[in-house]
Amino acid sequence: MTDAIVVGAGHNGLVAAAYLARAGLDVVVLESSPEIGGATRSEEAFPGFRFSVFSYLVSLLRPEVIHELDLVRHGLFLVPTASTLNPLPGGDCLFREADPQRTYRHIARHSRRDAEALFEYKLEMRRMGHLMYRLQRAAPDELAAAIGDRVVESAEHLDVEVSAEVADIARYFLDLPPARLRSFVQMLTMSSADFLGQWFESDVLKSALSSSSIIGSMLSPRTPGSAYVLLHHYMGEVDGVYREWGFQKGGTGAVAATIARAARSHGAEIRTQSPVARVLVSDGRAAGVVLANGDELRAAVVMSSAAPQISLGRLLDPGDIPGGAGLVERAARWQSGGCAGKVNLAISGLPRFECMPEPGPHLSGGITIAPGLDYVDRAYDDAKYGGFSERPFIDMIIPSVLDPDMAPPGKHVLSCFVQYAPYELAAGSWDEGQREAFGDAVVRTLAEYAPGIEDQILHRQVLVPPDIEAIAGIPGGNIFHGELRLSQLFLLRPDPAAAAFRTPLPGYYLCGSSTQFGGGISGGPARLAALRVLDDLRTADTAGGGGGETR
Incomplete structure (x- = not known):
């Protein structure tokens, strides 16, 4: 019997495994594919030519994940991509580069007003990105309880213990100036075209900036809610440079390989070609997994980095968990x-x-x-x-x-x-x-x-x-494991019964991109999920005098 099993060796599954192993747990990662990485993989598709097969740039990888797992020592090497060229018909273009004065001149050819507005726009987006970054550091149930505590002066009905860090994040959010809160609500609900239209007049610049609002999403820049996807892509950085994008030497598959090395350095075991058929349940809690070949592996904790249709559907018997039939039905409707x-x-x-x-x-x-x-x-x-x-x-x-x-x-x-x-x-x-x-x-x-x-x-x-x-192995082929729209964010990602990384089945947790603040190569959901597991284990040990069970 091992301490923890992680289903899926995409970048989030590997991050979760690395954090658990770093804390001293015996961890086994089970991956159905012959290769690790999920959508974060590289391959030599043609002799001599190597490609990042699906995901291709890195920006959202959380700095705390990089530092806490010492990923640079294990091979993380990001080369900044410091410019964006937007070719236009007739041989014209819009070119934004690292030098702000040169960028100003490029934009001013299309609109001097827009060139002058860009700095203030980027400053506002940086503020919004910083707000979302802070919100990212809290599990959604704990954050909701902390905000509820401030608003109604009692969060006891949520039955959630709030840490000092999360309480501080809630205070920061609720004490924002009204103009900042208005911008935040706009970014959750408006189309990116309308949001950008408040700042700029030239169609060329609005189109260039709105590109980040549709990446990986079945949305148009004119679709309400696309402004949030724009904000989601403004939360990244490379080496402390805000809104920077980077290319991992060797392709994005090297990012997964780096995280895997970090996990193995702490003792984690990673098994490929090991598809999981279902979660093993005993005495009303997760007790391990059953592999497709019929083998059983026992563990005190099971985490899944797969999409909801798998984690809350295919891997579970609805009769094993409270409200299981409804949970499986909702997972099947996940967009x-x-x-x-x-x-x-x-x-x-x-x-x-x-x-x-x-x-x-x-x-x-x-x-x-x-x-x-x-x-x-x-x-x-x-x-x-x-x-x-x-x-x-x-x-x-x-x-x-x-x-x-x-x-x-x-x-x-x-x-x-x-x-x-x-x-x-x-x-x-x-x-x-x-x-x-x-x-x-x-x-x-x-x-x-x-x-x-x-x-x-x-x-x-x-x-x-x-x-x-x-x-x-992503149902529907959505690179974010699910649309980034208001109906699938915060306490609704992926389901109200499993939005805090715990599922209704004790000992079974989610850690993939379909959980809170998922989407992109970030590792953030897996980090929060792993910390939630470790907190639950500590609480169980304290309550039981050692050897206790997770929630």
Whole structure:
């Protein structure tokens, strides 16, 4: 018998395992795939060409996770991507770079008013990001109890013990100036187009900034609630630089490998090709797992980093837990249909963009094809009616510029994150013909802004949501394990009965991206879940004089 079993070796499962092992527990991680990483994986898809298969950049990885697990010592190496190029029709562009004065001049070509407003906008977004970052540090039930304590002067009805840290976070939130609270509510409810329209006048800049509001979400910039997704992507940093994005040397699979090394350094065991069939229940609590081959592994604690349809559905017998039938039914309704595809290209040389044809720093940052709000809205409309976007939104980087080991000398890899590609097509399934048509649409769109790129392509890998589901084990192929919208946030993520990482089954916990503040390579949900497990174990030991049971 072991102390803890973690289901799934995606980055969150590995973070949870590392924290538990660091605290002295015997931990076993069980992964169904031959490889660890989940959606955070790299592979040599073609000889000499290495790709980040799904996720491709790192920004949301929590600083406390990096420092507490000493990930730099274990191999974390993030190269900043300090600029964003937005090519426009006719050879024009918008280029935002690290130098604020140069960025000012680039934006002023389109609107001097917008160039002057950008600094104040970024300052407000930094304040909002800091607020969300602080809220991220608290388990949702504890935070709700702390806020309730301030508002109604009694949180006893919530039966939750509130730590001094969480009480301080609640005070910070409730003491915000009214204007800041108004902005916070706006970001939860407004469309990003309307929110940005309060700050800027040029469609070019509004479209460029709204790109972060649709990443991985079946939303248009004009969809109410998309402003929150914008805020979600403003919570990141690299080496203390706010809103910075970074590329992990070796691809994002190296992030998972780094966390795995940290977990193993504390004694955790990671087993691949070990699919879990169900959670083992004894005397009304989780007692381990049953593998697909029938083997039983016993443990005092079971954590699952899988999506709700698996963690609260497939792995549980509804009769084993209070309200189990309703919980399983709600998990089946969890909105997690993917909307993004990935097109990875091996190319013979650097692309030449019409707006900036020569090699330069613009090729070491992000490059986004989103020339206007109407353009993105029409791309969304294609998917809304069951098709892939004929002229898609594309967010891409050239990883081999940042890490030359990703491609043979003189050649490059191009990583294209593409929307929209719905999980289900009105015309039928994602067969090879549909995949190739989608890939062709991406290449045609790139060629509008980088003429001749179609002749540079040596190899092409096209991945759509059903591929993400099959390879990474995420139902629906949603990279965030579920839509980031108000109906699936805070105490509703993933379910009111399991929003605090505990489930109604004692000893069984959730730690994946479908839990509080999940979405992106952050490790934050897993850290909070692991700390909740350790708190419960300490409480049980204190109550039982040692050897007690978790809640």
